[in-house]
Each structure stands twice: as C-alpha cells, then as structure tokens.
Amino acid sequence: MNALKRFGLGLLWIFLIPFILLGIAVVGVFGIINFPIQLVIMIVNFFRGKKVFPMFEEDEKAMAILQKAIDKQNGEEEARKEPPAPQQVFVQQNYYGAQPPIPPAPGPGIPYQNPPYPQGQGIPYQNPQGIPYQNPQGIPYQNQPGYPYGLPQNPYPQPTQAPNQNGGMNPNPIPVEAHEDNIPKIELSSLPQYDDKEEGE
C-alpha cells in the first residue's frame, strides 16, 4: 500500500518538479546575490566590535517584554514563598497569691489536660508551640480578683458541643503532652462539660 502511495506521489512530483526546480533556481540566484551583501554586513559588524549576527530590533523588544514578565513572575513567586512572619504575642499570666481554677480530674479516656499551678509562683505563660494569642470570641479584658491581667483566654476555640455527646467524652480533646517538669500549659477559659456520674469511673 505504501508503495502504491509512493507511486502516486511520484506521478504528482513528475508534474511538480519543473516548477520546484524553477523556484529553487530563482532562490539560488537570489541567494548568490544575498550572500555577499550579508557577508559585508557581517564583516562590518565584526570590525565595529558588535556581534556578527546582532539581534533585530523587534527581537530585542520581544526579549525585553519577556524578561519583564519573568521578573514580575519571580517577584510574585518570592512573595508567595515567604509569607509575612506571624506576630507572636505572649500573654503573661501571673497568679500572685491566687490559685488558678483547677479543672476536675479527668475521667477514663479523657487525656490529662491542665496540671495545677503551684501556689505562689508566678509562672509566666509559656507558649511552647508558638501559637499566637487569639481572641476569637472578642472577649474584652476583665479585671477579676485573682486575675489582675484579666481572665485567661482560651487560645483554642472549641466548637459548641451538645451535651452528652459521645458518652460525655470530649470529641475534640486538646492534645497535651504530660511533662514531669509540669510546665504549665494553656489555661482553658471554658472547661469541658463532664457528667458527675462519669467522673472517676
């Protein structure tokens, strides 16, 4: 089949070859005239210290536009790669002479959350996880006795929970690692709701 196709194309080329050869002859003559002209331009550029084949003006404009687009894109990419550093606000909560509210002992399966603060020691608030202070509920500063710097805020806003969900277990427990040094962790402003019956079970 290919041979037949080539045969057919060959017949076509028999008719086209004279025109093709004529075209090649015309371009050949043009090329012979064009060659010395371009050669002279090339030699003049060489002795002027320019590139032998310098870029055309249109190509230079196109390159400038493309370079601008690349620079713009690189600028945007750098901005995306390095977002502005989050501002960390450390809130120092000192309980001088007053004990912070001690949460009830957690029931079975509920992770230990907040060790009691040693009395009399103003252990400053520490933010080991680098979580910035958040006040999502917009609770204003409240000057309560025992809380000279206002009520401690809960930086981990918890969704409102329906009572007795999951058998009273907190479906969104705050993961806290137990440390022997008892570094005080983040104080909860709202304590999880537990049924009295389930405590200690």
Place this chain on the structure above:
Amino acid sequence: MIFRVLASIQLSETDRKALIILLIVLVLLILILGLIGVAVRQTMLYQAKRADTMMHDVAVTHVIDNPKAFRRFGFKKNNRALFRDSLVPFAIILSALLLWVVYNIFSHGWGRNIWEEFGDLFFRFKIDNSQYPPDDPLWVKVFGMTILARWPEAVEGYPRFEANHIVSYIVCAATIVSAIYYAVICQAYISRAVMIYVRSNSVYEKSLAGFKASEDIKITPDKPIPPAD
C-alpha cells in the same frame, strides 16, 4: 474490436525487451521521484517549524501586530537564515575553486576538461547505434518513440583511478556536493517563506464563528440590541 487490434500487434523479440526495460525504468523513476518527494515534504515540515520558532517571540509579545510587518520581518529573518545555512556550501565550492586555481597556476593546465577526467571513476558505455550491428541495434523505435532496446553491453571503459587527475576528482565531487546542499537550502528557504506567509494571515485573523451578540454578557451595551430585519 480493441482486443482484436491489440492481439494483431506482433512484437519482435527486441521490441518486447525494449518495452519491458521501458516499463521497469519508468516504475523505478516514479518510485525514486516519490522518495525525493517524501524527502522534500519532510524538509518542508521541518523548516515550517523553524519558521514558527523564528517568529514566535515577536508574535506572542505583540511587538508585531499586523500581517504586513510580520511578512517584512519574516523576510529579513529568512534572508539571514539563508545566509547562515549557505555558508557551508559556499565554503566548499570556494575552497574547491581555490584549489583548482592554485593547481592550474602550478601545472599550467587551464584548458583541461575536469569533468571528462572525473568520468574516469565511472563505467563508460557505447551509446551510439553505429557501434552495434544493424540486426541488433541499441536504439529502436517503438510506437514512434526511440528507446533503448537493451542494456548497452559493450563497455568502453572501466572505472580507473589516475593520480594526476586527483584535483579534478576533488573539485568535481565538491561541486556536486555543494550544488545538492545548496539546492536543499534553497528549498528550505522556500518552505520557510511559505510558512511565514501562511502564518501572517492565520495569526492575525479574527473569527466570528460561534459568537452571538445577544448572548454576550461581557460587554453591556447602553440599549438592547435591536431585532434583525
């Protein structure tokens, strides 16, 4: 009727051989031309891509935004490409010419036919009918055409190499090679020129196919489009 006419034609042994040779030569010629055509087509496709590469940046950046400027710029770039491509064949032919001039200066052989000396490297056949007996000629007339009756059997000369003709061999071979190379380059120039012309029209053409003014919501006119007449 036609079959009777055809059946009545009686061909001699020589005529039959001539027709068979003619058919074989014709088929071979057409196949070779077909292959050359394939090569030409592949060159055109390759050069068309090269033309696209030459004109891409100025088109996408809208440095050139009309067909006339596109063709003018394409012509300039194509001329430079023709010059760069033809450096090799011109270098070959100029070197061969220089060699021939220098050799003739030293050997004083300006009147020699270098092409006849180049023929030493090929077979030479007796192609004149007078060199054959009348009952077994080389050329016969069949249906008004003079064609070869058989392969020329007598060989006048076998290929041989002569050391004092070496410059003729080099110059002739270099001329043939550079001529073929230059012809291919000229064909490439034509291919690029055709592609540039086609692109100058297609790149800047606008089409209203599929556009419905009543459904276009990107541009909100001041007043509703009136109904067509």
